Amino acid sequence: SQQGEEDPQALSIQEGENATMNCSYKTSINNLQWYRQNSGRGLVHLILIRSNEREKHSGRLRVTLDTSKKSSSLLITASRAADTASYFCATALDSNYQLIWGAGTKLIIKP
Amino acid sequence: EPEVTQTPSHQVTQMGQEVILRCVPISNHLYFYWYRQILGQKVEFLVSFYNNEISEKSEIFDDQFSVERPDGSNFTLKIRSTKLEDSAMYFCASSGEGAGPYNEQFFGPGTRLTVL
Numbered sequence: 001s002q003q004g005e006e007d008p009q010a011l012s013i014q015e016g017e018n019a020t021m022n023c024s025y026k027t028s029i030n031n032l033q034w035y036r037q038n039s040g041r042g043l044v045h046l047i048l049i050r051s052n053e054r055e056k057h058s059g060r061l062r063v064t065l066d067t068s069k070k071s072s073s074l075l076i077t078a079s080r081a082a083d084t085a086s087y088f089c090a091t092a093l094d095s096n097y098q099l100i101w102g103a104g105t106k107l108i109i110k111p
Numbered sequence: 112e113p114e115v116t117q118t119p120s121h122q123v124t125q126m127g128q129e130v131i132l133r134c135v136p137i138s139n140h141l142y143f144y145w146y147r148q149i150l151g152q153k154v155e156f157l158v159s160f161y162n163n164e165i166s167e168k169s170e171i172f173d174d175q176f177s178v179e180r181p182d183g184s185n186f187t188l189k190i191r192s193t194k195l196e197d198s199a200m201y202f203c204a205s206s207g208e209g210a211g212p213y214n215e216q217f218f219g220p221g222t223r224l225t226v227l
Contacts, residue, residue, distance in 0.1 A: 030213050042220040043154070043202060050213075088154065092213055097142065097167045098156035099216060 005102050006089055012108040019076045021105040023089030024069075030092045032065060033099065034074050036085045043088070046074070079109045113137045115219035117203050123225045124193055132188045132222045134203030143186045144204040144216060145178065147171070154202070160186065193226045200224075 006023050013019055023032065034046040047063045049056045049072065056063045062075040076083055086106050090099040116135045124130050136143050145157040158168040158178055165178065177189045186205075190197055200223050204216040 033215065035218075040200075043204075043218040045215045045217060048215050090154070097159040097161075098144070098169070099146075099154075100156065101154040103153050 006087070006105045008105060009103070010106045010108070012110060013079060015079060015081055015109050015111050017079055019079050019083070019107055019109075021074045021087050021107070023072045023074070023102055025072075025089075025091050025100075026070065027093065028067075030094045032063075032072050033090045033092070034061075034063060034072075035088045035090060037088065037104070038085045046087075076107075079107075081109050081111050083107060084109045115203055115205055115217050117201075117219035117222050119222060120220065121223045121225070123227065126195055126226055127192050130190050130193055130224060132190075132201050132203075132224070134186045134188070134219055135184055136186055136203065136205030137207070137217055138184070140205035140207045140217075142166075142206045142216075143178075143180070144206075145188045146202045146204065146218075147199040148202065148221075149196075149199045157188070157201075190224075193224075195226050198224055198226045 029051055031048050031050045033048045035043045036046055037043050047056055047058050047061055049063050049065045051067055060077045065072045086104040088101055088104045090101045092099055118133045122130055143160040146154050148154045156169050158172045159166045160178055175191045179187050200221045202221045203219045206214045206216045
């Protein structure tokens with residue numbers, strides 16, 4: 001079974017609109033991290049939210065975590081063309097060191 | 112701003128050949144990782160390394176794989192006899208102290224390995 005799953009798989013919106021991506025997971029976590037990947041490039045860390053936190057902000061990014069529902073959301077406000085990328089959630093468990101990744105949401109911002 | 116670097120950016124090799132992928136983690140980080148991403152698929156964990164030894168490895172990380180920190184700055188991934196299915200983007204990552212591995216992991220730009 002997969003630990004992290006994002007939805008939607010793809011999202012296309014107009015520049016200036018808000019984009020919301022969701023991530024669900026199956027087992028208890030230590031923290032959940034969101035990353036961005038531009039096509040064929042490296043993974044850029046966006047935000048880490050710990051299991052005892054409910055919401056975090058960083059610039060235009062807002063992440064929420066609901067441990068009772070085992071889900072997280074990433075909101076990008078006032079989207080820009082440069083936000084076009086794939087967004088991944090990755091979970092860190094208490095029991096080990098690895099990050100377990102979802103399949104990602106491909107976000108396209110139309111100018 | 113400190114960053115993780117990886118070389119080469121692209122490696123093409125023949126099946127059965129050995130390859131070494133190199134990484135320079137952020138200098139004061141203590142935890143090091145290798146992940147891979149087959150084209151169009153999820154990122155997969157390979158191995159974590161702390162205090163000069165492997166702390167955890169996945170099923171993918173079989174006897175064909177090894178890691179080394181030869182000189183206190185480089186962190187290498189060796190694939191002894193490459194297979195076609197090893198073709199992927201390989202990412203190195205590092206994280207700092209404090210909460211140990213439960214901090215942000217910072218990724219390098221990746222090495223694209225193509226096995227022919």
